[in-house]
Amino acid sequence: MEFSEHIRTANVENVVLRHPFHPSTKGTLCITGHHLIFSDRENQSCRQVVLLLRNIDAVEKSVENLLGNSGLLSSARRKERLGKRVPSSGTLTIKCKDLCVLQLDIPGMEQCLNIAHSIEALSSLNEVVDMYPFFHRPSDASLQDQWGLSGPQQQYHQMEALRDRWRLSDVNGDFTVCPSYPPTALVPKTVSDKMLLKAARFRQAGRFPVLCYHHRKNGKVIMRSSQPLMGANRKRCREDELLLQAVIDGSDKGYIIDTRSSQQAQQAWMTGGGFESKSSYPGWTRLHRQIERGKGLQESLIKLVEACGDQTNNMDRWLSKLENSKWLHHVQTALSTAGLLAECVERDGHSVLVHGSEGTDCTLLISTLAQLIMDPGCRTLEGFLTLLEREWVQGGHPFQQRCARSAHSHARLQQESPVFLLLLDCVWQLWYQFPLALGFSEDLLLRLATEAYASNYGTFLCNSDWERCATGVKEKTHCLFQALLKPRERELYSNPLYESTELAIWPSVHPQSLQLWRGFFLRWSQQGRHLEEAHKEMRTMICEWGSLALR
Known part of the structure; x- marks a missing residue:
């Protein structure tokens, strides 16, 4: 063109x-x-x-x-x-x-x-190959450089404890089983590829249960998938049932966290979807925690941005608009559900399966936050970027659909939804409550929020790994995460106050503990400008003190 x-x-x-x-x-x-x-x-x-x-x-x-x-x-x-x-x-x-x-x-x-x-x-x-990442050629990078940070193979080889009960399956090697999954997946050793094929047919869009996190302390895992397609005639899939039974083999029970309300799950059941029944999945306890997504979340963002742009300086009106947007309520719900997931694994010692309908939005949101809460390895700069790549880029979040428009567009809402922005806001809440526990700065979260909607890099292009391969994204564009780990960028996006801790970080979800992410939502206001200048000054002072301490 x-x-x-x-x-x-x-x-x-x-x-x-x-x-x-x-x-x-x-x-x-x-x-x-x-x-x-x-x-x-x-x-x-x-x-x-x-x-x-x-x-x-x-x-x-x-x-x-x-x-x-x-x-x-x-x-x-x-x-x-x-x-x-x-x-x-x-x-x-x-x-x-x-x-x-x-x-x-x-x-x-x-x-x-x-x-x-x-x-x-x-x-x-709309054509991916016409977008700027296919033309961007930074002087400090080559298209021959590695694209991406890791994958299921690296995850498997880094965890020896996995090898007794888990294996790498390439059943999706040509993306025909599940277009939104990567070519390889971690599954129980006792489950064959033939069983996986049948389980995939029983799950929406082929997203059969796969391992996304192994807890080193107790060996418990987090799995994620899409909803089962049991329908009104209560279809069953023996292979899917055996897959989940293999996950909790030797333990008393596991939990299924459904990111829909019980009523929404029932409605899905009447239209061909559904949920795991207790009789078919003994040993698994189902918990419903509704998290808003889709049009409702997009409208919430629109209302919040409108409130932040209100120039009347009327505090009562501003607080009313902020409350009516319900954005902080969505933040609270996401953090609360992630905390529940982390409690099941960390404190109670049980494995968990997370899903909603498609398993490409709120499922990824909750699994990512829970890993940040529990795993110190995910809280470093590189660990966090690797987590985002594994859960969101390789995990099949449809970035091109969800981030096509933001809060100002007059176009009719279609498949837009700021789920990734909600994740970054929740991570900022963790960063705000635990300023020493995360190895990256607020600037990184702001950069990611911008790049998800418009970028020079190909990382957030397309809706799945399959689409990125089909359009040549990995051969013809540069990787954002690789760029963020270059020495100059690493220095900018690292947290100078970071102190590693093996402890879990449990966020407070009380309303008074949650703050508006002013660095993002008020970044173009005078107040936001003053905050940015103050943060830069503080960072400079901290770095100078650190240099003096090393002498």
Whole structure:
């Protein structure tokens, strides 16, 4: 595809840019296939703003045609304007997925509309191979570099304790069994690949139960899957039942945490889905913990962003809007459910299976948070990125669908849902409550929140590993996680206060313990600016103290 087909006007002079924390400046606006570039040539510094078009969520046009509106003027004034042929002008308000809002004052109504059309067309391209990661070539990286950090193979080989009862299966080697799973999976040794094939047919989208976490302290595990397809006629799958029985072999019981309410599970049962019945899965106790996803969670984000943009400075109104958004309620529910999962494994000593409907959203949210709570290895910078890669990228979270739009888009809600953003908010709550226990900084969480919606890297492209292989993402783009572990980036995103601990970190979920993630939701406000400056100053002081202590 030729990007030039969508560019009606490539350059406009004398454009005024209004950008948060900077004075208004006049300069040249340029549109390329992937970027909006503003250059201020009036000042000696020659400031340049480069915005990835994929980061644009909505464009609002305000065109003022002074000639067309001249009826509002006096007859003499109208003649004066007509004589001078005063040109029309327009303002574009650009609302980004990272919540930044820019304004562009563009001379000429036609040019303004052309720019708006070009931005709207280029920011919503759906073909993966047309997106910027396929064109991004950083000077410090090569396409021959390793793509990704680890996989099930590395997980298996790093844990000798797994080898007695678990094995690596390549039943999904060609992605035909489950397109959203990686080619290899960890399963009980007593379960053959033929059994896995039958269990996959009994689970939605083929997501049969696989191991995602092995607890070193007591050998218990966390499994994840999608819902069983028992339907109204109460179908059974002996192979699926044997698979789960093999997980708790030798122990008294296990828990199934269903991220739907009991009522939602019953409704799914009537439409072909369902849940594990006690009679078919003896030894397993089912717990329902409803976690919002889909349209409800997207609307919650929209309401929260609207509240954060309220300029009335009315505290009662602000608190009311914050409460009505229910975003912190979703944070509380996610942390509470993850805490329950961690308690089952860490304190009670039982293995757990987690699933909802598809098993690609809230299932991954809960399993990730529980591992952070229990496992100190997941709390280092590299450990956390490896965890995200294993659970979300390889685990089949549909990033391209969920992060297609953010909070400002006027498009009708389809499959968008900020589940990954909810995860990062929950991790920030852990970071806020345990400032010494996590080896990465808030800056890393902010970077990940931005990259998930618009990135130079291919890590969050597509909806599954199968799609990434089919489109050549791993051969033709660079890996974000590899870039974040380079020395300069590692220094920026590490927590200078980090002190490793083997203890579990149990978050408080009382309402007074949960905070609005101001670093993200208020990052473009003056308050957020002051917080950012304070954090940078504190970080500099801590690093300086650390350097002095080492001398």
